Amino acid sequence: KKHAEYLALQNQINPHFLYYSLDSIMWLLRMNRTEDASVMLSSFTTLFRISLSKGDDFIPIEKEVKHVESYLVVQNMRYSKKFDYEVHVPPDLMKYHTMKLLLQPLVENAIYHGMEFMDGDGEIHIRAYRKEKDLFIDVVDNGPGMPPEQAQSLFLDSAQKPKTGKGSGVGLRNVNERIQLYFGKEYGL
Numbered sequence: 219k220k221h222a223e224y225l226a227l228q229n230q231i232n233p234h235f236l237y238y239s240l241d242s243i244m245w246l247l248r249m250n251r252t253e254d255a256s257v258m259l260s261s262f263t264t265l266f267r268i269s270l271s272k273g274d275d276f277i278p279i280e281k282e283v284k285h286v287e288s289y290l291v292v293q294n295m296r297y298s299k300k301f302d303y304e305v306h307v308p309p310d311l312m313k314y315h316t317m318k319l320l321l322q323p324l325v326e327n328a329i330y331h332g333m334e335f336m337d338g339d340g341e342i343h344i345r346a347y348r349k350e351k352d353l354f355i356d357v358v359d360n361g362p363g364m365p366p367e368q369a370q371s372l373f374l375d376s377a378q379k380p381k382t383g384k385g386s387g388v389g390l391r392n393v394n395e396r397i398q399l400y401f402g403k404e405y406g407l
Contacts, residue, residue, distance in 0.1 A: 235326075242296045254295065261291035271318050279346065280312035286321040286344065293329055301333060301340035307355075311346050314353060317396055323389035324357040324407075332361030352405075373407075 239262055246255035268285040271277050283305055290303050325342060333340035341360040346353065372390050394407045 238296060239292050246295075258292055258295045261288040264288040265292065269319060275317060276315040277318045278312065279307060279314050279316050282316050282318060282321055283307055283312070283344075285318070286325055289322050289325060290342070293325075297329070301329065301342060303342040303344070305344045307344075307346040311348070311353065316353075316355075317400065320393060320397075321355065321357060323393050327390055328357060328359035328361070332359035332363075334361070336361060 239258070243255050243258050243262070246252075246258065265285060265288040268277070268281050268288070271281065287305060294301060294303070321344065325344070328342050329340070332342075343358045344356065345358075346355045348354070373394055390407060397406045
């Protein structure tokens with residue numbers, strides 16, 4: 219049952235992201251910004267190609283990084299470059315495998331919620347590192363943050379979750395549950 223839930227959640231594509239990205243490409247073309255449209259479309263296709271990954275649940279970190287970088291290019295163009303981003307993954311970690319679609323929901327959360335009330339430009343930093351036998355991947359933004367209680371409520375199922383009027387937290391909860399499903403309860407977000 220858990221594996222079926224994992225596959226169902228993994229295969230969800232946010233229709234708003236799809237629509238607004240394609241709409242942005244169309245407007246770039248109408249404004250004769252063909253080079254920008256080409257870059258955005260190329261990143262968009264890379265994003266979808268890697269998310270398919272021949273049905274594999276695990277992909278090299280190198281592909282997961284390429285996937286999230288493609289997502290960042292598309293979103294950065296959609297939002298008129300309102301944020302900067304940096305990805306730092308040491309070359310020796312790129313060969314390891316991770317679950318696909320691990321980083322994109324975290325970055326999406328940083329864009330939509332972490333920078334929502336900011337006056338200036340946002341920043342997103344992604345870095346990977348090892349501590350003893352474990353691999354860590356951090357996604358950090360320069361948004362205002364949230365209280366610890368609110369962060370913990372993100373991992374409650376919808377019946378337990380207080381109604382805030384904000385996002386559902388499904389993406390973050392999904393990533394956390396997928397990590398725990400494959401690696402055990404001692405791992406996660």
